[in-house]
Amino acid sequence: MRIEYDIKLGFKDVMFRPKRSTLSSRSQVKLERTFRMKHTDAEWSGIPVMAANMDTVGTFEMALALYDKKLFTAIQKHYTVEEWKKFMTHAPKGVENHIALSTGTGTKDFENISRILEANPQLRFICIDVANGYSEHFVAFVKQTRKKFHEKVIIAGNVVTGEMVEELLLAGADIVKVGIGPGSVCTTRVKTGVGYPQLSAIIECADAAHGLGGQIISDGGCTTPGDVAKAFGAGADFVMLGGMLAGHDESGGDLIEKNGKKVKLFYGMSSTTAMDKHVGGVADYRASEGKTVEVPYRGKVENTVLDILGGIRSTCTYVGASKLKELTKRTTFIRVSEQENRVYTDNDE
Numbered sequence: 001m002r003i004e005y006d007i008k009l010g011f012k013d014v015m016f017r018p019k020r021s022t023l024s025s026r027s028q029v030k031l032e033r034t035f036r037m038k039h040t041d042a043e044w045s046g047i048p049v050m051a052a053n054m055d056t057v058g059t060f061e062m063a064l065a066l067y068d069k070k071l072f073t074a075i076q077k078h079y080t081v082e083e084w085k086k087f088m089t090h091a092p093k094g095v096e097n098h099i100a101l102s103t104g105t106g107t108k109d110f111e112n113i114s115r116i117l118e119a120n121p122q123l124r125f126i127c128i129d130v131a132n133g134y135s136e137h138f139v140a141f142v143k144q145t146r147k148k149f150h151e152k153v154i155i156a157g158n159v160v161t162g163e164m165v166e167e168l169l170l171a172g173a174d175i176v177k178v179g180i181g182p183g184s185v186c187t188t189r190v191k192t193g194v195g196y197p198q199l200s201a202i203i204e205c206a207d208a209a210h211g212l213g214g215q216i217i218s219d220g221g222c223t224t225p226g227d228v229a230k231a232f233g234a235g236a237d238f239v240m241l242g243g244m245l246a247g248h249d250e251s252g253g254d255l256i257e258k259n260g261k262k263v264k265l266f267y268g269m270s271s272t273t274a275m276d277k278h279v280g281g282v283a284d285y286r287a288s289e290g291k292t293v294e295v296p297y298r299g300k301v302e303n304t305v306l307d308i309l310g311g312i313r314s315t316c317t318y319v320g321a322s323k324l325k326e327l328t329k330r331t332t333f334i335r336v337s338e339q340e341n342r343v344y345t346d347n348d349e
């Protein structure tokens, strides 16, 4: 047994140190970025905030709303070939640059994405998503996908350490998704004791990825616009959100009325709810590693998006970054033992 004594940090452990700057307004801050992909040499431009490929977040409706603001959506993996075809026929041109097709790593998954991509060759992004990105089988699946779909951009995850980021990039991924255990409806840390504080995971994985010309997505754990800014400040190229985008008109699932309040269901992709829905229950050799919660209904996602983007722009002005691209360079984090003053928190919600 070994213990690593370096302290690893989460979003709650730091704040940005403000810096003198010449920026006078948030409107001067540019959030759009352009990335060149490692394996395809293709370019992507947009605001690098993504909806997670979860049933109630990565919906086609969410994709249209986020595309409108130049954001990105990893579409949940349970849409059929027919549903994809219908969506792509009616979607505005350009959407294909702002959505990813998601997949697991089974033989059926591979056949399924092959069919969807054959029917919709304009799709550019494939998101290969597993809870534990440390298996040889996963690396082999990434290689197989790169071989067959050499012109597509491949996102692969999730991992939390530099050496595995490197391995996935070398296996054929362009972008590696980072995060084990920080998610709002994730119970991995409780059920398994495995995890890595997200801010440190980002710092270490970004360093490894950028050294090889790849990018990373910080996936999970953001609860406020400030957390999203911290993820970018730590070096994330993209930030993926689940809970922060749940509960809207565009989030899947029914609107439920409970004790006079409107709520929507939000659940982890390995929760009992998701497994009952998609695979006929939790197999008896495994435990559910996700929660099911009711989140307050929040109307259109556009308002939430503007709130998040406004927060990031404001962070940039506090540290003197005129572009999101400069935020990491301008970031000095201070370690803290307090965050916001919560004395009136219950009153304003």
Ligand code: 5GP
Pocket: 052, 053, 054, 131, 158, 179, 181, 182, 183, 184, 185, 186, 187, 188, 219, 220, 221, 222, 240, 241, 242, 243, 244, 267, 268, 269, 270, 271, 289, 290, 291
């Ligand atoms: P959030 O933004 O809600 O904090 O985190 C979203 C992320 O949580 C997702 O993108 C995904 O990586 C992760 N996640 C989603 N469902 C589950 C689950 O059932 N179990 C675990 N361990 N993680 C989940």
